[in-house]
Amino acid sequence: MTAVTEHAAAQTLSEQLGALDLAARLALVASLGGRSVFTTSLGIEDQVITAAIGLNRLPIEVATLDTGRLFKETAVLIGETEERFGIEIVCFHPEQDEVDEYASRYGLNGFYGSVEARHACCGVRKLKPLARALEGASFWITGLRRGQSGNRAETPFAEYDAERNLIKINPLADWDIATLQAYVADNAVPVNPLHARGYPSIGCEPCTRAIKPGEPERAGRWWWENDEKRECGLHVPEAALPSLNSSSL
Numbered sequence: 001m002t003a004v005t006e007h008a009a010a011q012t013l014s015e016q017l018g019a020l021d022l023a024a025r026l027a028l029v030a031s032l033g034g035r036s037v038f039t040t041s042l043g044i045e046d047q048v049i050t051a052a053i054g055l056n057r058l059p060i061e062v063a064t065l066d067t068g069r070l071f072k073e074t075a076v077l078i079g080e081t082e083e084r085f086g087i088e089i090v091c092f093h094p095e096q097d098e099v100d101e102y103a104s105r106y107g108l109n110g111f112y113g114s115v116e117a118r119h120a121c122c123g124v125r126k127l128k129p130l131a132r133a134l135e136g137a138s139f140w141i142t143g144l145r146r147g148q149s150g151n152r153a154e155t156p157f158a159e160y161d162a163e164r165n166l167i168k169i170n171p172l173a174d175w176d177i178a179t180l181q182a183y184v185a186d187n188a189v190p191v192n193p194l195h196a197r198g199y200p201s202i203g204c205e206p207c208t209r210a211i212k213p214g215e216p217e218r219a220g221r222w223w224w225e226n227d228e229k230r231e232c233g234l235h236v237p238e239a240a241l242p243s244l245n246s247s248s249l
């Protein structure tokens with residue numbers, strides 16, 4: 001298929017998914033053939049998707065990016081979640097030689113120094129492991145929601161990711177926090193205790209802070225950067241990011 005037909009197919013799928021509930025959205029994707037991979041950061045959105053996959057025994061692989069800089073609460077939650085739902089969460093790690101190269105060029109915490117250095121760190125610790133997690137996948141399932149930030153306000157249920165040549169599925173695109181919390185309570189879904197301490201969005205420990213009342217959900221991510229569109233690069237085209245090519249390592 002060409003990119004144009006892939007985009008059209010994703011748009012049709014997006015319309016179909018919009019009419020279904022969460023379990024049916026995931027089941028439809030799993031029925032389409034090819035590998036479906038869900039990448040979880042263990043945040044509340046991703047815990048809900050993991051629960052729906054586990055409780056409905058859906059043939060969807062669950063993977064996480066263990067950057068080596070996660071909160072200990074997040075690391076503990078991986079095991080708790082596997083046990084609760086009887087699933088395996090496959091961890092993808094950064095390559096040690098690339099981590100060492102980054103540290104010698106920028107310093108271990110060099111990401112505070114510039115946007116370029118921050119994107120380079122995310123490139124080594126997140127983007128490259130993500131590429132390995134998605135190798136050969138037809139569908140990539142994520143926990144993106146329209147309400148998370150202005151940058152995500154137009155998130156469709158399905159979209160063609162030309163860079164990775166797969167269809168990205170966002171089955172919670174239209175969910176709000178109250179709906180997530182109700183699902184968690186109804187299904188005894190384990191969640192990261194950091195949510196209750198003011199962290200609605202949880203990434204790597206050195207790059208995440210609690211938010212203040214009234215701040216947007218993702219205001220605690222890379223809070224020192226003065227850019228409303230800050231993302232780690234997982235969900236924006238690489239070409240739109242500064243210095244995320246291999247020479248930036």
Ligand code: SF4
Nearest residue numbers: 111121122125204207
């Ligand atoms: S979130 Fe921070 S520590 Fe984690 S990969 Fe990105 S820059 Fe590095």
